[in-house]
Amino acid sequence: xxxxxxxxxxxxxxxxxxxxxxxxxxxxxxxxxxxxxxxxxxxxxxxxxxxxxxxxxxxxxxxxxxxxxxxxxxxxxxxxxxxxxxxxxxxxxxxxxxxxxxxxxxxxxxxxxxxxxxxxxxxxxxxxxxxxxxxxxxxxxxxxxxxxxxxxxxxxxxxxxxxxxxxxxxxxxxxxxxxxxxxxxxxxxxxxxxxxxxxxxxxxxxxxxxxxxxxxxxxxxxxxxxxxxxxxxxxxxxxxxxxxxxxxxxxxxxxxxxxxxxxxxxxxxxxxxxxxxxxxxxxxxxxxxxxxxxxxxxxxxxxxxxxxxxxxxxxxxxxxxxxxxxxxxxxxxxxxxxxxxxxxxxxxxxxxxxxxxxxxxxxxxxxxxxxxxxxxxxxxxxxxxxxxxxxxxxxxxxxxxxxxxxxxxxxxxxxxxxxxxxxxxxxxxxxxxxxxxxxxxxxxxxxxxxxxxxxxxxxxxxxxxxxxxxxxxxxxxxxxxxxxxxxxxxxxxxxxxxxxxxxxxxxxxxxxxxxxxxxxxxxxxxxxxxxxxxxxxxxxxxxxxxxxxxxxxxxxxxxxxxxxxxxxxxxxxxxxxxxxxxxxxxxxxxxxxxxxxxxxxxxxxxxxxxxxxxxxxxxxxxxxxxxxxxxxxxxxxxxxxxxxxxxxxxxxxxxxxxxxxxxxxxxxxxxxxxxxxxxxxxxxxxxxxxx
Amino acid sequence: xxxxxxxxxxxxxxxxxxxxxxxxxxxxxxxxxxxxxxxxxxxxxxxxxxxxxxxxxxxxxxxxxxxxxxxxxxxxxxxxxxxxxxxxxxxxxxxxxxxx
Amino acid sequence: xxxxxxxxxxxxxxxxxxxxxxxxxxxxxxxxxxxxxxxxxxxxxxxxxxxxxxxxxxxxxxxxxxxxxxxxxxxxxxxxxxxxxxxxxxxxxxxxxxxxxxxxxxxxxxxxxxxxxxxxxxxxxxxxxxxxxxxxxxxxxxxxxxxxxxxxxxxxxxxxxxxxxxxxxx
Numbered sequence: 030x031x032x033x034x035x036x037x038x039x040x041x042x043x044x045x046x047x048x049x050x051x052x053x054x055x056x057x058x059x060x061x062x063x064x065x066x067x068x069x070x071x072x073x074x075x076x077x078x079x080x081x082x083x084x085x086x087x088x089x090x091x092x093x094x095x096x097x098x099x100x101x102x103x104x105x106x107x108x109x110x111x112x113x114x115x116x117x118x119x120x121x122x123x124x125x126x127x128x129x130x131x132x133x134x135x136x137x138x139x140x141x142x143x144x145x146x147x148x149x150x151x152x153x154x155x156x157x158x159x160x161x162x163x164x165x166x167x168x169x170x171x172x173x174x175x176x177x178x179x180x181x182x183x184x185x186x187x188x189x190x191x192x193x194x195x196x197x198x199x200x201x202x203x204x205x206x207x208x209x210x211x212x213x214x215x216x217x218x219x220x221x222x223x224x225x226x227x228x229x230x231x232x233x234x235x236x237x238x239x240x241x242x243x244x245x246x247x248x249x250x251x252x253x254x255x256x257x258x259x260x261x262x263x264x265x266x267x268x269x270x271x272x273x274x275x276x277x278x279x280x281x282x283x284x285x286x287x288x289x290x291x292x293x294x295x296x297x298x299x300x301x302x303x304x305x306x307x308x309x310x311x312x313x314x315x316x317x318x319x320x321x322x323x324x325x326x327x328x329x330x331x332x333x334x335x336x337x338x339x340x341x342x343x344x345x346x347x348x349x350x351x352x353x354x355x356x357x358x359x360x361x362x363x364x365x366x367x368x369x370x371x372x373x374x375x376x377x378x379x380x381x382x383x384x385x386x387x388x389x390x391x392x393x394x395x396x397x398x399x400x401x402x403x404x405x406x407x408x409x410x411x412x413x414x415x416x417x418x419x420x421x422x423x424x425x426x427x428x429x430x431x432x433x434x435x436x437x438x439x440x441x442x443x444x445x446x447x448x449x450x451x452x453x454x455x456x457x458x459x460x461x462x463x464x465x466x467x468x469x470x471x472x473x474x475x476x477x478x479x480x481x482x483x484x485x486x487x488x489x490x491x492x493x494x495x496x497x498x499x500x501x502x503x504x505x506x507x508x509x510x511x512x513x514x515x516x517x518x519x520x521x522x523x524x525x526x527x528x529x530x531x532x533x534x535x536x537x538x539x540x541x542x543x544x545x546x547x548x549x550x551x552x553x554x555x556x557x558x559x560x561x562x563x564x565x566x567x568x569x570x571x572x573x574x575x576x577x578x579x580x581x582x583x584x585x586x587x588x589x590x591x592x593x594x595x596x597x598x599x600x601x602x603x604x605x606x607x608x609x610x611x612x613x614x615x616x617x618x619x620x621x622x623x624x625x626x627x628x629x630x631x632x633x634x635x636x637x638x639x640x641x642x643x644x645x646x647x648x649x650x651x652x653x654x655x656x657x658x659x660x661x662x663x664x665x666x667x668x669x670x671x672x673x674x675x676x677x678x679x680x681x682x683x684x685x686x687x688x689x690x691x692x693x694x695x696x697x698x699x700x701x702x703x704x705x706x707x708x709x710x711x712x713x714x715x716x717x718x719x720x
Numbered sequence: 721x722x723x724x725x726x727x728x729x730x731x732x733x734x735x736x737x738x739x740x741x742x743x744x745x746x747x748x749x750x751x752x753x754x755x756x757x758x759x760x761x762x763x764x765x766x767x768x769x770x771x772x773x774x775x776x777x778x779x780x781x782x783x784x785x786x787x788x789x790x791x792x793x794x795x796x797x798x799x800x801x802x803x804x805x806x807x808x809x810x811x812x813x814x815x816x817x818x819x820x
Numbered sequence: 821x822x823x824x825x826x827x828x829x830x831x832x833x834x835x836x837x838x839x840x841x842x843x844x845x846x847x848x849x850x851x852x853x854x855x856x857x858x859x860x861x862x863x864x865x866x867x868x869x870x871x872x873x874x875x876x877x878x879x880x881x882x883x884x885x886x887x888x889x890x891x892x893x894x895x896x897x898x899x900x901x902x903x904x905x906x907x908x909x910x911x912x913x914x915x916x917x918x919x920x921x922x923x924x925x926x927x928x929x930x931x932x933x934x935x936x937x938x939x940x941x942x943x944x945x946x947x948x949x950x951x952x953x954x955x956x957x958x959x960x961x962x963x964x965x966x967x968x969x970x971x972x973x974x975x976x977x978x979x980x981x982x983x984x985x986x987x988x989x990x
Contacts, residue, residue, distance in 0.1 A: 695818070695819060696816060696819050696906075696907065697815070697816030697817060697818040697819030698812070698813055698816050698819075698906055698907055699751075699812055699815075700743060700744075700746075700812065700813070700907065700910050701907055701910060703742050703743050704743060704910055704913060704917075707739055707743065707917055707921070708917070710921075711917065711920050711921060711924065714921075714924045714925070714928070715924055717928075718924050718927050718928050721822065721823075722822050722823055722826045722866070723934045723935070724932055724933075724934070724935050725929050725930070725932045725934070726826065726830075727826075727863075727867070728929045728932060729925075729926065729929055730830050730833070730834075730863075732921075732922060732925035732926065732929065733834060733922070734833060734834065734837055734856075735921075735925075736918050736921045736922050736925070737834070737837040737838060737840075737841065737918075738837070739917070739918070739921065740841065740914050740917070740918050741840060741841050743910065743913070743914050743917070744841065744910075744911060744914050745841070746905060747844075747846050749846040749849075749850075749888065749891065749892055749895075750840065750843075750846050750849050752888070753840055753846070753849050753850060753853050753888065754840060754841075756853060756880075756884070757837055757840065757853060757856065760856070760857065760860055760880070763860075763872075764860060764863065764864075767864055767867055767869050767872060768867055770869070770949065770950075771867040771868055771869060771949060771950060772935050773935075774949050775949070776949050776950075776954050776955060776958050777958070779869055779871070779872055779949070779950060779955055780955060780958050780959060780963055782872055783872065783875065783955065783959070784966055784970055786875060786876070786879050786880060787879075787970045787973070787974065788970070788973065789880070789884065790879060790880075790883065790884050790974070790977075791973055791974050791976070791977030792977070793884050793887060793888070794887065794977050794978065794980075794981040795977050795980045795981050795984065797887060797888070797891045797981070797985075798980065798981040798982075798983075798984035798985040799984055800891065800895075801891065801894070801895065801984070801985045802984050802985060804895050805987070810846075810895065811904055813904050813905055813906045813907075814904055816906070
């Protein structure tokens with residue numbers, strides 16, 4: 030096939046168009062088939078490309094597909110062209126894989142909803158945007174995908190639009206994202222200004238130079254505060270990171286993600302756990318060449334990542350809504366990813382994205398299964414003892430629970446541990462920071478285990494509290510058809526259960542792709558890290574200008590790349606020690622959580638935590654109310670009414686006054702007309718006389 | 721010998737009188753008469769210049785002007801008659817229905 | 821000698837012109853205009869423009885003014901109607917405008933070179949300017965088109981006058 034990458038993107042787009050135009054008249058079965066098959070086709074194609082080009086990608090070859098030249102003005106050029114290298118190959122594989130299973134789950138979850146066709150239209154549209162974001166080969170096209178996923182997020186959060194709270198949540202997501210996007214856009218403009226290009230890599234066939242090649246040639250910025258504002262590469266990096274904090278819910282722009290749980294659970298799983306929120310991490314990793322030259326930006330990223338991780342974990346401990354716990358857990362895990370990128374371990378960050386996609390999607394879908402099983406109940410205070418009613422859900426969530434807690438041998442263990450190790454030995458940061466960041470990460474890991482155990486205990490073990498009345502409507506999943514039939518909870522139907530199993534397998538075993546080398550004494554290579562090596566800059570190795578040349582799909586010569594040396598024996602020792610510590614922390618956390626919450630499941634958390642540190646309220650008071658007040662009193666009352674309206678009305682008034690005055694000229698009396706004629710004649714004669 | 725400027729001065733004087741007449745008088749026919757006076761003043765200028773410079777074109781032009789003046793007088797008077805029929809008055813100031 | 825003639829006829833012309841302004845009755849205004857036209861005709865003669873002088877009397881004084889007088893008689897305005905005047909302030913503009921107009925014109929006239937009239941060839945022979953033959957020649961050769969167009973113009977005027985002046989139902 031001539032344009033495989035384009036087909037990967039276009040399959041879901043076609044699905045979205047077909048469902049959008051004709052879906053209203055189709056049956057649920059047909060809609061489900063169309064939606065899942067488009068994503069499935071993309072998945073199969075992604076895996077096929079990976080298998081076909083694996084060696085080439087590993088050596089750093091990049092495959093371009095040029096669809097059309099979009100903008101070519103002066104020396105600014107942006108194309109609709111796609112790039113397959115090791116980073117994007119990994120991403121499209123797990124994104125399409127996880128998305129496929131979530132689509133299948135959603136066919137069961139959304140059954141009976143009157144917006145069934147609309148849901149899958151948006152979901153496919155989202156896939157199109159996400160794949161465009163990942164496969165783009167220049168920042169502008171990535172930004173198109175970035176905006177597209179933001180749009181689809183808005184559409185899907187506010188899917189049950191009859192309820193106003195959902196619309197508010199959708200708007201909040203969009204607006205907060207926009208703030209981040211503003212920073213991102215300025216960063217891109219600055220990047221273009223400095224480097225002359227917004228393409229990632231150079232392509233001699235099209236005569237373009239890549240921004241990363243420019244970045245590689247720059248001397249590194251110093252690690253100072255002033256570098257951030259100097260307008261150089263650090264400023265670019267920081268601005269782009271602002272966009273990442275918006276899209277990936279870090280401090281200070283994380284506030285939209287918990288509210289986004291108002292959307293249907295498959296949406297939360299796909300967009301707000303596995304894919305869209307990781308776009309920020311993708312962008313930072315993609316631009317790693319820029320970040321390694323901006324140590325101040327990386328330090329900020331690491332600190333914010335660690336702080337967000339701890340902060341969100343403490344809030345997650347205090348939430349009652351099962352989806353909110355998972356939302357804060359997502360924010361916390363995203364913090365880990367940024368911590369990794371901040372200390373220069375980009376491949377560890379991507380690895381955590383990879384494993385997190387599996388277990389977080391699994392956990393969300395499991396929560397969805399529980400919610401449906403209990404007839405749209407989301408408050409954990411009214412769950413309990415579900416272990417025997419929903420065994421498959423329980424088993425799969427069990428796996429997810431262990432994975433996220435970092436229990437050894439499951440996927441989360443390997444990825445989280447890698448991050449902690451890398452931050453401990455980080456070289457780019459001044460001295461107390463690496464150890465301090467490790468410590469924060471370790472505490473967060475402990476808390477993660479505790480709150481996830483709390484979630485599992487409250488939901489699956491203990492006393493059955495679900496028949497104690499459905500009083501509180503605020504916690505209900507606002508489904509279209511809220512069927513309140515009595516009866517014990519049952520296991521979910523097969524379309525919902527099979528994806529759970531598939532994702533559980535991934536959550537269990539995906540970690541083995543990236544076993545840190547230290548753990549095996551250097552014998553088992555870290556396949557994941559090796560594969561990603563050509564696409565990510567390394568903070569420690571100074572990369573020189575010779576990247577692999579870009580080729581198109583009819584490939585030519587491939588330039589061999591060097592691999593980093595495997596870690597030393599002393600490094601192995603530290604790594605094994607830290608790994609042991611992490612395992613102890615994970616098991617300790619589970620133990621604490623088990624005993625604590627089995628004894629007192631309905632333990633009241635402190636109000637500060639339960640109220641999420643009142644961040645939303647603070648933002649409201651500090652930012653939103655002043656804006657509202659300012660808009661109403663200054664901008665509306667003064668500027669709009671008195672200045673703009675006055676100008677417009679004044680112009681009209683002036684014109685009518687002028688008209689009234691001029692009206693007197695046409696009096697109908699010929700004598701005055703003659704007077705004007707004579708006057709004119711006088712003037713003309715006078716003019717010629719004076720000459 | 722009468723210098724040219726005298727003739728031109730006379731013409732200017734007559735023209736001014738005619739212009740003022742159009743301006744001041746309210747009777748439609750009197751206004752018309754003053755218009756004719758202005759035309760004659762112009763004719764005088766043309767003839768005097770033509771004579772002094774030996775060019776027959778000026779006098780030819782006067783010939784045409786007279787013809788046109790005749791035609792114009794005929795039509796103008798016809799208009800005045802029809803206005804008079806409607807209003808019973810020759811006062812120009814009463815014909816002001818075109819005012820805004 | 822010629823100067824005297826000029827001054828006499830000029831005086832008559834100006835006086836009659838002023839009289840038009842001073843008279844209330846349009847009929848008397850018309851008669852004053854005839855006097856002006858006649859004196860102008862005399863001045864044309866002093867300018868060696870015999871043909872035009874004759875035409876002036878025949879066409880202007882003889883035809884146009886007669887038309888005027890006929891119309892005045894036809895219209896028969898009763899005299900005791902109050903004269904409505906709107907925009908009285910225009911009256912006060914007259915003298916300033918007149919003064920300005922005269923001033924400008926005299927300013928222009930002062931730049932005219934003192935030229936004297938070329939002598940008239942004896943016995944009205946040949947092609948001196950102003951004779952019938954010279955005008956006739958120019959009219960029917962160089963200016964034939966305006967001549968023909970003028971005749972069409974007169975036709976239009978006749979038709980127009982007839983249409984405008986007829987009563988309803990004629």
